[in-house]
Amino acid sequence: GAGVSQTPSNKVTEKGKYVELRCDPISGHTALYWYRQSLGQGPEFLIYFQGTGAADDSGLPNDRFFAVRPEGSVSTLKIQRTERGDSAVYLCASSWGLAGGHLDEQFFGPGTRLTVL
Amino acid sequence: KQEVTQIPAALSVPEGENLVLNCSFTDSAIYNLQWFRQDPGKGLTSLLLIQSSQREQTSGRLNASLDKSSGRSTLYIAASQPGDSATYLCAVRGGSEKLVFGKGMKLTVNP
Numbered sequence: 232g233a234g235v236s237q238t239p240s241n242k243v244t245e246k247g248k249y250v251e252l253r254c255d256p257i258s259g260h261t262a263l264y265w266y267r268q269s270l271g272q273g274p275e276f277l278i279y280f281q282g283t284g285a286a287d288d289s290g291l292p293n294d295r296f297f298a299v300r301p302e303g304s305v306s307t308l309k310i311q312r313t314e315r316g317d318s319a320v321y322l323c324a325s326s327w328g329l330a331g332g333h334l335d336e337q338f339f340g341p342g343t344r345l346t347v348l
Numbered sequence: 349k350q351e352v353t354q355i356p357a358a359l360s361v362p363e364g365e366n367l368v369l370n371c372s373f374t375d376s377a378i379y380n381l382q383w384f385r386q387d388p389g390k391g392l393t394s395l396l397l398i399q400s401s402q403r404e405q406t407s408g409r410l411n412a413s414l415d416k417s418s419g420r421s422t423l424y425i426a427a428s429q430p431g432d433s434a435t436y437l438c439a440v441r442g443g444s445e446k447l448v449f450g451k452g453m454k455l456t457v458n459p
Binding site: 262276 | 379394445447448452
């Protein structure tokens with residue numbers, strides 16, 4: 232595709248529910264990243280995939296958060312037992328990954344705004 | 349732990365001014381630095397990427413400089429326009445693949 236796409240654009244859920252957020256990276260990009268942005272803050276790293284594997288998941292806040300990328304393209308961020316504090320904009324980015332080296336530029340999607348009531 | 353700071357948090361200027369946006373980071377061992385623009389309710393648009401070995405990059409009215417040893421980058425916007433109004437974020441990439449972001453600077457250019 233022309234750019235990174237994310238669905239849904241908005242998600243409202245109730246405390247305790249399960250949600251899935253989807254990211255479609257730029258075609259051919261092997262690296263995929265998830266970030267979370269709270270109001271008035273810069274994005275904070277959650278997890279990074281190189282191909283199908285999670286190369287760095289050090290930013291996931293706890294075990295309620297999980298992400299997959301089974302075929303090395305589309306990724307899904309899954310949040311179990313949502314809490315009000317999970318409300319934020321979840322941003323996905325993709326890049327050429329290891330092939331890009333120091334020139335590796337991350338391109339971001341429009342984000343999913345998650346609201347937990 | 350890498351920390352990125354952008355000061356001031358907000359700036360309001362009249363149209364036509366040349367602007368300098370500042371970004372500082374605590375760990376000079378970076379691979380690259382990216383400047384982004386974010387419009388309200390939108391994702392991030394990449395403006396410029398500077399490699400660790402570079403001093404500056406230019407794109408149109410934008411020029412970004414990098415002084416790695418002092419942990420500073422500046423984004424220069426020439427002849428500002430109302431359409432430049434947005435939040436500008438800088439982010440650094442260190443030894444890992446992740447970007448570490450500042451909180452951003454909200455720019456308002458008044459006609």
